[in-house]
Amino acid sequence: MPVQLNHTIVHATDKHRSAGFVAELLGLPAPKPYGPFLVVELANGVSLDYMDSDGPISPQHYAFLVTEAEFDEIFGRIRERNLPYWADPGRRRPGEINTRDGGRGVYWEDPDGHFLEILTVPYGGGA
Template sequence: MPIQLSRIVVFARDKRESARFLADLLGLDEPKSVGAFTAVRLGDGVTLHYAQPGADFPRQRYTFLVGDADFDSIFARIREWGLPYWADPYRRRMGELDTQGGGRRLYLDDPSGHGLEITTRL
């Protein structure tokens, strides 16, 4: 059996809000309660388990590789919701997409302050 990533814990200020935000943004199924976690299942079988640690936590960045049609849908939601986004992780090019390397990429923040990268190419 090949080694695969099954799940990862993501700390959040409000686990339900952050899980719902990601599921809605990416067009995924409704988050589910799993014990102390709120879980979002990705299309590749990996599950993100959102948890509220009750303490400060460092900002992380999570990268999601998506197809062109999914990128279009996600980007439309970002614009519809009026969310700020950048073409770079350093936030120098607000309101732009990164198209270097032949794909499309953007960066935005989730409700807990984590950076999300949405890209069509790695």
């Protein structure tokens, strides 16, 4: 069996708020409790396991490959919430999306500053 990512722990100041935020924006089922975690299941069997943290949060980056239709739905929810978004990870192109590799991509932050990204074509995978 090839190596596959199964889950990763996402530290949050409020796991309910953060897990709910990402699940709602991505159009995923509601998070489910598992031990000290709130688990957000992705379509490919990988999960984001949110855990409350007492200390400072070190922001991480999480990128999600989505279809064109899913991009439209998620981006619509980002805009409905008036969330700041960027076309680039350096935040030099606010209020824009990118069209790298012939697809579309956009970045935004969750409540704890984790940098989230949706893209429709994997890097290097386009025309």
